[in-house]
Amino acid sequence: MAGWxxxxxxxxxxxxxxxxxxxxxxGMGSATLYHLARRGLRVLGLDRYDVPHEYxxxxxxxxxxxLAYWEHxxxxxxxxxxxxxxxxxxxxxxxxxxxxxxxxxxxxxDGPVFSGALRSSELxxxxxxxxxxxxxxxxxxxxxxPRGTQCLYQPEGGFLLPERCNLxxxxxxxxxxAEAHTQEQVIExxxxxxxxxxxxxxxxxxxxxxxLCAGAWASKLIPELTGLAQPERQVLAWLEPSRPxxxxxxxxxxxxxxxxxxxxxxxxxFLVPGFKLGRYHHRGEQVDPDSMHREVEPEDEELLxxxxxxxxxxxxxPALMTKTCLFTNSPDEHFxxxxxxxxxxxxxxxxxxxHGYKFCSVVGEIMADLCxxxxxxxxxxxxxxxxxxxxxxxxxxPKSAPTERK
Ligand SMILES: Cc1cc2nc3c(=O)[nH]c(=O)nc-3n(C[C@H](O)[C@H](O)[C@H](O)COP(=O)(O)OP(=O)(O)OC[C@H]3O[C@@H](n4cnc5c(N)ncnc54)[C@H](O)[C@@H]3O)c2cc1C
Numbered sequence: 001m002a003g004w005x006x007x008x009x010x011x012x013x014x015x016x017x018x019x020x021x022x023x024x025x026x027g028m029g030s031a032t033l034y035h036l037a038r039r040g041l042r043v044l045g046l047d048r049y050d051v052p053h054e055y056x057x058x059x060x061x062x063x064x065x066x067l068a069y070w071e072h073x074x075x076x077x078x079x080x081x082x083x084x085x086x087x088x089x090x091x092x093x094x095x096x097x098x099x100x101x102x103x104x105x106x107x108x109x110d111g112p113v114f115s116g117a118l119r120s121s122e123l124x125x126x127x128x129x130x131x132x133x134x135x136x137x138x139x140x141x142x143x144x145x146p147r148g149t150q151c152l153y154q155p156e157g158g159f160l161l162p163e164r165c166n167l168x169x170x171x172x173x174x175x176x177x178a179e180a181h182t183q184e185q186v187i188e189x190x191x192x193x194x195x196x197x198x199x200x201x202x203x204x205x206x207x208x209x210x211x212l213c214a215g216a217w218a219s220k221l222i223p224e225l226t227g228l229a230q231p232e233r234q235v236l237a238w239l240e241p242s243r244p245x246x247x248x249x250x251x252x253x254x255x256x257x258x259x260x261x262x263x264x265x266x267x268x269x270f271l272v273p274g275f276k277l278g279r280y281h282h283r284g285e286q287v288d289p290d291s292m293h294r295e296v297e298p299e300d301e302e303l304l305x306x307x308x309x310x311x312x313x314x315x316x317x318p319a320l321m322t323k324t325c326l327f328t329n330s331p332d333e334h335f336x337x338x339x340x341x342x343x344x345x346x347x348x349x350x351x352x353x354x355h356g357y358k359f360c361s362v363v364g365e366i367m368a369d370l371c372x373x374x375x376x377x378x379x380x381x382x383x384x385x386x387x388x389x390x391x392x393x394x395x396x397x398p399k400s401a402p403t404e405r406k
Contacts, residue, residue: 018044018179020371021198021207023186023221025051027058027162027357028349029213030169031364034089036211037176039368044205045178046198048185048217051170052163055289056215057326059163060236061271063357064254066103066157068126070116071355072334074382076124078362081378085361086160093168101249101268103157104136106149107258114150114258121154129153140253142246142275144311149257157254159267162357169364186214186221191343209371210346216289216326218350222340228388229336229351232327233285233292235300238274239308240317247275247315256280257311264307275315277304280354281327289326296322327354330388335359337366337383339374347371348385 022033025047033045049055065082069075086098105117121128130152133145145151170180181202189198189210196210214221216231241247252268252275266277283303287293301319308316330336330351340346347370349363356363362378369376 017206020209024213027360031360032367033173034169035364035368037173037178045180062159065358068117068154082362100158102253104255106151117152237304238321241315243314274320338385
């Protein structure tokens with residue numbers, strides 16, 4: 001790969017050139033920057049906000065990690081690597097980032113959540129136990145799921161600390177020589193057969209390769225993703241338990257459950273003394289991330305409190321904290337990890353559909369592989385853009401290099 005050098009742009013200003021530029025320093029971008037820098041590449045990371053910040057998808061103190069992946073068994077191998085890389089990051093950072101509580105995937109016996117978790121567990125030989133709602137309550141008394149609910153307990157589930165993880169990836173990248181600029185928005189990018197460039201709110205840069213990890217803003221930077229990476233408003237609540245001792249990490253596994261009211265996820269009290277929960281696809285609100293309503297309204301809280309009152313009555317007290325956040329949904333809710341279809345020097349990580357955080361560490365490794373070798377040893381067939389043939393927008397992305405633009 002090309003080394004670092006400087007060139008002049010058409011206005012005679014110096015253009016700094018890198019091996020790789022990473023756009024977005026949230027969960028995926030900070031991990032990508034870390035892996036690239038540790039492979040000895042000269043890298044620049046750019047974010048329009050700070051690291052961390054609360055406008056995207058990677059804030060809110062905790063994120064579930066679970067191995068019995070009901071969404072598809074393909075994720076399990078990636079998760080095993082993710083766990084290894086999170087533990088490695090903890091060693092580098094000298095702090096605990098991953099907490100093990102066990103995980104519950106529950107729902108009707110023939111529903112996708114329980115049956116998918118069971119399938120992944122059996123296919124991959126994961127340790128697991130199946131129990132009824134009653135048995136689950138006896139084991140973990142904070143849970144009051146209906147008697148007939150099928151519950152799969154997997155002991156390796158737990159949670160990550162996303163803001164700390166993003167900072168640990170960034171610090172590790174910087175220690176390996178990466179440059180990172182926050183408060184610098186990428187306005188335009190392009191690629192030719194020989195190089196890539198980005199124009200930001202402050203300057204222009206060139207690179208051999210470009211990685212776009214823009215989260216909810218993905219389709220603003222990559223118009224081809226319009227309709228394939230759709231931002232959606234989400235709400236999180238931390239409710240004060242009447243019996244806090246039932247909602248500690250030692251006694252309360254993280255969960256993903258399918259009930260009459262929809263699919264919900266939840267975590268034990270940690271840092272905030274509240275039972276944390278959210279509804280997957282909260283109120284189905286498709287939004288523009290630049291104009292999303294970021295206040296939490298009474299009806300948002302009621303929706304979450306109603307679920308808690310019915311299934312976790314000892315955890316359904318007053319709200320201690322609430323937050324909005326953004327999902328970025330792909331049509332099949334599987335990720336988008338691929339090279340750009342028209343610009344093979346550009347790699348894309350997008351469409352994490354509300355379940356991506358646990359994979360940041362391995363996605364960083366995959367993006368670094370795609371930059372270095374245009375391929376990866378990881379199985380990413382499920383995540384290729386080609387599966388959406390005929391879907392999404394086919395508007396052209398900017399293609400010209402800075403010298404051809406003006
Ligand atoms: C409420 C909620 C709960 C969730 N719970 C879980 C969970 O329990 N477990 C789990 O695994 N996943 C969970 N997820 C999903 C997970 O958090 C996301 O999939 C993940 O954080 C996505 O990371 P990202 O890097 O794509 O996005 P982000 O972390 O948002 O990063 C994108 C970055 O790109 C930057 N950017 C955008 N445009 C530009 C530009 N033009 N120039 C420069 N920078 C730009 C943004 O500022 C941002 O920092 C949850 C998500 C939400 C919202």
